[in-house]
Structures are given as C-alpha cells and as structure tokens.
Amino acid sequence: MMLDYSLIWQNLPLYLNGIVLTFKLLVISLACGLVLAIPLALMRVSRTCLLRYPAWLYTYIMRGTPMLVQLFLIYYGLAQFEAVRQSVLWPYLSSATFCACLAFALNTGAYSAELLAGSLKSTPRGEIEAARAMGMSRLTLYRRILLPSALRRTLPQYSNEVLMMLQTTSLASIVTLVDITGAARTFSARYYLPFEAFITAGLIYLALTFMLVRLFKLAERRWLAYLAPRAH
Amino acid sequence: MNKTGLLGALALCACSALTHADPGSLRIGIEAAYPPFSYRTPQGEIAGFDYDIGNALCAQMQVKCQWVVQEFDGMIPSLKVRKIDAVLSSMSITDDRLKSVDFSDKYYHTPGKFAMKAGSQLQDPFVDLKGRRVGVQRASTYDRFATEQLESKGVEVVRYASQNEAFLDLVSGRLDATLADIVNTEESFIKTPAGQGFALVGPDINDPHYFGRGAGIAVRKGDTANLARLNAAIAAIRANGTYQQVQSKYFPFDIYGQ
Amino acid sequence: MLHGYGSSILDGAWLTINLALSAMALAITLGLIGAACRLSPVKWLATLGEVYTTVVRGIPDLVLILLIFYGGQDLVNRLALALGYEQYIDINPFIAGVCTMGFIFGAYLSETFRGAFLAIPRGQAEAGSAYGMSAAQVFWRISVPQMIRLAIPGFTNNWLVLTKSTALISVIGLQDMMFKAKNAADATHQPFTFFLTVAALYLLLTSLSLLLLRGLEKRYSVGFKAAEL
Numbered sequence: 001m002m003l004d005y006s007l008i009w010q011n012l013p014l015y016l017n018g019i020v021l022t023f024k025l026l027v028i029s030l031a032c033g034l035v036l037a038i039p040l041a042l043m044r045v046s047r048t049c050l051l052r053y054p055a056w057l058y059t060y061i062m063r064g065t066p067m068l069v070q071l072f073l074i075y076y077g078l079a080q081f082e083a084v085r086q087s088v089l090w091p092y093l094s095s096a097t098f099c100a101c102l103a104f105a106l107n108t109g110a111y112s113a114e115l116l117a118g119s120l121k122s123t124p125r126g127e128i129e130a131a132r133a134m135g136m137s138r139l140t141l142y143r144r145i146l147l148p149s150a151l152r153r154t155l156p157q158y159s160n161e162v163l164m165m166l167q168t169t170s171l172a173s174i175v176t177l178v179d180i181t182g183a184a185r186t187f188s189a190r191y192y193l194p195f196e197a198f199i200t201a202g203l204i205y206l207a208l209t210f211m212l213v214r215l216f217k218l219a220e221r222r223w224l225a226y227l228a229p230r231a232h
Numbered sequence: 233m234n235k236t237g238l239l240g241a242l243a244l245c246a247c248s249a250l251t252h253a254d255p256g257s258l259r260i261g262i263e264a265a266y267p268p269f270s271y272r273t274p275q276g277e278i279a280g281f282d283y284d285i286g287n288a289l290c291a292q293m294q295v296k297c298q299w300v301v302q303e304f305d306g307m308i309p310s311l312k313v314r315k316i317d318a319v320l321s322s323m324s325i326t327d328d329r330l331k332s333v334d335f336s337d338k339y340y341h342t343p344g345k346f347a348m349k350a351g352s353q354l355q356d357p358f359v360d361l362k363g364r365r366v367g368v369q370r371a372s373t374y375d376r377f378a379t380e381q382l383e384s385k386g387v388e389v390v391r392y393a394s395q396n397e398a399f400l401d402l403v404s405g406r407l408d409a410t411l412a413d414i415v416n417t418e419e420s421f422i423k424t425p426a427g428q429g430f431a432l433v434g435p436d437i438n439d440p441h442y443f444g445r446g447a448g449i450a451v452r453k454g455d456t457a458n459l460a461r462l463n464a465a466i467a468a469i470r471a472n473g474t475y476q477q478v479q480s481k482y483f484p485f486d487i488y489g490q
Numbered sequence: 491m492l493h494g495y496g497s498s499i500l501d502g503a504w505l506t507i508n509l510a511l512s513a514m515a516l517a518i519t520l521g522l523i524g525a526a527c528r529l530s531p532v533k534w535l536a537t538l539g540e541v542y543t544t545v546v547r548g549i550p551d552l553v554l555i556l557l558i559f560y561g562g563q564d565l566v567n568r569l570a571l572a573l574g575y576e577q578y579i580d581i582n583p584f585i586a587g588v589c590t591m592g593f594i595f596g597a598y599l600s601e602t603f604r605g606a607f608l609a610i611p612r613g614q615a616e617a618g619s620a621y622g623m624s625a626a627q628v629f630w631r632i633s634v635p636q637m638i639r640l641a642i643p644g645f646t647n648n649w650l651v652l653t654k655s656t657a658l659i660s661v662i663g664l665q666d667m668m669f670k671a672k673n674a675a676d677a678t679h680q681p682f683t684f685f686l687t688v689a690a691l692y693l694l695l696t697s698l699s700l701l702l703l704r705g706l707e708k709r710y711s712v713g714f715k716a717a718e719l
Contacts, residue, residue, distance in 0.1 A: 061693065063650075063696075064650075064692065064693045064696040064697065065654070065689045065692045065693055065696075066654035066655070066656075066657040066668075066689075066692055067654070067657075068657040068658060068668065069657060069668070069685055069688055069689045069692065070689070072681065072685045073681075073682065073685045073686065073689065076397075076400055076675065076681035076682075076685070077681045077682035077685050077686070078682070079400070079401070079403075079404030079405075079406070079681075080404070080679070080680060080681055080682045081682070085404060085405060090405075094404070094405060094406050096406070163547075163548075166550075167549075167550035167551065168550075169550075170550035170551075170552045170553060171552060171658075173552070174393070174552075174661070176390050176391065176392060176401075181550065181552055181553055184553070184556075185305070185370065185556075186370070186391060188305070188309070188556075188560075189305040189370045189371035189375070189391075190371075190376075190379070192308050192309055192312070192332050194306075194309050194556065194557075194560035194561070195557070195560060195561050198553055198556050198557040198560070198561075199557065201553050202545075202549040202553050202554070202557060205548060205549050205550055205553065206544075206545065206548040206549060209547075209548035210548070265673070265676060271677070272673055272677070274493070274494040274495055274498065274674075274677070275498070276498045276501070276665075276670070301663055301665075302662070302663040303661075303662075303663055306559075306560070306662075306663075309560050310560075313560070393661075394676065396676035396677075397676070399679075400675075400676075400679065400681065403679070424679070425679075426679035
C-alpha cells in the first residue's frame, strides 16, 4: 500500500493550524464547562427540590442526546429564527467557533457536573463533621472543604472527560471549522487521498492523547499524592 | 448447539452481506442533495435531472442502473476503490480531475455564479469580495476556483459538505456570498421562500480551466469499456429526442450549451 | 408539522436502532476477545490487546469512521485481488457502519470487561481449576457469568454512548435518523424543527435503554447486597 506522504509534508501548515484550533476549542470548552459544572453540581446535591430537579433535568437531556444533534441545533437551528438573528447575541452566534465552544461547553458542563456531584456525595463524613465542629459556616464549609476535596477526587474521572472532549472537538469540522479533522477533510477533498489524510489526523490525535494522559498522571501525583499507594 | 454448525451459519450470513458486483449493472454515484439535478422527494426517493438522464442512458445501454447515494467529496475516492463505476452528479470536467479519472462527453454545461443579498454590486469578484466570506461545496470546482483564485486575493473561503448547508448560512448572514452552479442556485434557493431577498449577482464564472467543459460522467481511469458505451448512449439519447424530453421536464431553456 | 418528513425520519429511527443493536453484538464479541487478550499471560496477545484499545480510544470516532469507510473498502479489494479473486466485492453501507461502530466500541467494552474480570474474587477461578476444569472451561463457566453483573454499569454507559454515536454514521451517507433529518432540514430550510425531533427521539431511546438495563442489573444482582454505605 503505497502512501503518498510528500503531499502531506507540503500541506503541513494546514494540519498545524488545525492543531492550534483544536487546542483553542479544547481549552475554551473545558474552562467554560467547568465554570458551569461547579454550580450545577452544587444544585444537583442540594436538599431543595427546586434546585435539584432542574439540574437533574438539564444533565439528563444533555447526556441523553447526541453531541452532533446539540451542535446542529445551536449552529443551524438557532440561526433559523429571525428573532435570534436580530438579537444582541447574533455577533456571537454567527461565529462557528463560538457556537462550537458553546455546544461543547454545555455538554461537558453536564457530564462534569455529574462527576462532581458523585464526588461531593461521597465526601468522607469525617471531613464535614470536623468542619462543623470547628464552627465553619455553610459557605466556608463549601469553599474550603467540600469543593477542593471533591475536585481532587474527581481528577481521575475528569481526565477521561478531558480525553473525550479532545475527541468531541473533531465534530467542529462538520460545522465548517478547520480543526485537525477539518484539515484532513480539506486535504482529502483537494487531493483525493483520504487514507493519508485521515491516518495523519489519527496519529496527531493519538499523540495529543498521550500528552494529555502524561499531564494528568503528573497532576494526580501532585494533587492526589495522599491517595497514592504507599511506596516503601 | 453444534459449534461447527453455528460457525458455518455465521460464515454464511457474513457472505450474504458481501454481494458480487453484477456485470450487467452499472453502479452510479449520485449526491441527491443538489436540486434540480439530484435531490430526494419527501417520500425519500431520488429524483432530478441527473437521475433521469442516468436512467435514460441505462435504458439506452440496456444495463441495470444501481444508484449509490453519497457525499460529493467522497465520489472520486469511491470511484477509485471500485465502490461505484461511474459518477453522474453534476461533476464538471476539469484538468485537475482528469488527472485522477476519465470523463465521458459532457451532458450539460452551465456556468457558476455568485449569490448574494439582492441589490449587492459585484463588478469584479477578485476586488469586491476582498475580506468577505464566500461559501462553497467542498471538492467542487467552485471550491477549487475559490481556493486557487480567490483565497490569494484576501477572500475567506468557507467549505461545506453540501451546498444546502452553504445556503442556510447565507440566509442566516454567516456568509456574504456563495459560489455555485447557476441553475442549482436559482432552482433550489433563489426561487424558494428562503431565498427571498437574495439574487444572482456578478459575472458568469466560466473560466475554462475550472468550468469550461461542462458536466460529464466520471469513470475510473482506463475504464474504456464503460466510457465507450456511455458516450455512445449520450449521443444516442440526444439524437432520438430522449434528452430533450428529460430536459424540458426541468428547464425551459437549453442546458446543453455549445 | 413535520412537512411530510415524519415517516421518513421514523424509518431512519428504525435503521438507527438496528445499527446500534448489530454494532453492540459485534462489540460484545470483540470486547470479550480483547479483554481475554489483555488478561492473557501470552505476551504478544496482551500487547495486541493493549494496542487495539489504546489506538481506538485515542482517535476520535469521526476520524475512525471516515478512515474505515474509505480505507476498508480499498483493503478488501486489494486482499481479494491478492487472493486471485477478480470480481469486485461490494460492502453495503449498513455493514460498513456496523463493522466500524462494532470495532470502535469493542475497544471500549474490552476495557469494561477487563475491569469486571479483575473484580471477580480470585478464589472463584482457583476453585474452578481445583476441580480440574481447563482454562477455557473456567473462562466460560465461571468467569463470564460473574463478570456480567460487574460489567453492567460500564456496559450501560457504553450502550448509551454507542446509540448517540450512531448519529455520526450519517456522515458516510447511511440513512439513519440524522441523515433523514438533515435532508428534511435542507429541503424545508427549517433545521430547528427536525433536529429537535431527532433529539427527542434519541432521548426516548436512551431513556428506554436506561430503564431496561437498570432492570437487568437488578435481576443479575439477586443475592448480592448493594455496596454498604
């Protein structure tokens, strides 16, 4: 199977720009998703029904429908309405990057909220009791004990979520963005070399995945050191 | 249950999934998302000028037509891996494509044109479109033209999997213009309620290097057998009036060109 | 309300369900093989299993689908030619979709199964060999039935992800729900209506699946007390 790699080499800038865009999408979506996830998780574990059920409904819907459908609804669906096009949000919603980041952030927010809620619920009782015994107010309890502890314990599962988000960013190519997958599709359409185009994209994603896995191993070593198995 | 029997049954099922290509049939790739040349009716059936011409040609050649629907940018790769034997989907004959495939004689010839908001002035696309966003269909000749001629002049080219998606974004204002076939734009967009307020503007885009020779049927390089019978069939249906019959169903004007 | 495209979308929904079930069947098979490979004492089998799961989980589904769709057909043809088989072998798009999704999710499932196998108390397998069972007998009669209970949560998760990933198959032209909705949206210029409909259908599908699988989990956990909290 003769693979023509010379053309890929010539078109490397296309892929490199794609990598930059993928990173941009990844970082923005994850950051916004996390900002959304923390209050959402707190709502999920709240004792008041009024907070709990809307949060549950949101995560249920976001996790029960495909990412592609959510993306299409935001990108093509919203643009269908005249009211949206005239609104003050339009300069943002007309940008494909904004729409993609919005869709990804809403989605990862829901998944991360579920993970965080699980960690919050499984906080060791002793930590909460100690905080109360020290006279911490509810707010201080959340701020200094519950959230940091839960965030740390979510780290292993969150690393999976980050890797999944890296793969989800490839959907951005379906709404005209030229990320790594978009670069591969443009290349494949221009030179009729789909094999080379997509194998290159796959290898790039693999390399990025490995990098992220290593990064998370380092993070776990730093923040979850107290949970690591004893080294004699 | 008998293990070997189970394995044998599984193997048989797997084999039935792989069917042999029938020599008496012709597998033709069509996009079915490019009105009025090829599209789907609400019932889900394929229809359009390309479809009817293809059926007429097959009737003339006395072979069975097997239509394979797929995305436009996958047509030539599918042709090369022998998934299909011909592409009859408004594919323009260009020097670039001739490097990868062979083409039959043309079966119609229409130029490309820009679609923008009605009332827009477009004298010279290379100057007036600078800094604007132009949508094209990925892997089409308009994509090739835009990439090689317009991108260097500072025009931002946005690529879509289908022309319909480009029209959607033109309506919502994400694009300033699209470049596509004049008939496809007219019939599937300008004339529809969604296309109100938009018009075909600017000069006909007819650069021979990209569009000059019309649309033809693509076959694998070196597939002289299919090429010969397709060309003979095209000549035949033009001579015996079938072509004109199909044409009049869709267009009140002559689409064959010179 | 749906401009006459309702029945076409329901047809697509039927195909989506078929695709998901067939792909899951293939994925379970590949998952079991993959898990067995990874847990095998034979070095090269373990490495093969690890490469399979790492590569498939490290590349986006969309890229894999496009790669397998274009490359797979080419591969089958070259193989056939190499074996002296002149005739062209056509792989219909449904089979291509099933194989692709099954291949991808086989990797995810093999990780789930591997975790489940590792969670079975060692004593079970030891008792099996003490009784004189061969390795294969221990695997099929002792490990697999117990593994099912432990694998169900992970399996549920994978099933849900699979059903949602079938939306991506529309990219290679398979006429599932998503493809039909895109057609309808293009023709009527009303994307919101149709994508909302498809979203509701997917939600229905995932909800029903959750109910069914939760029930299955209850049934398989008969006799086991829930984790003491």
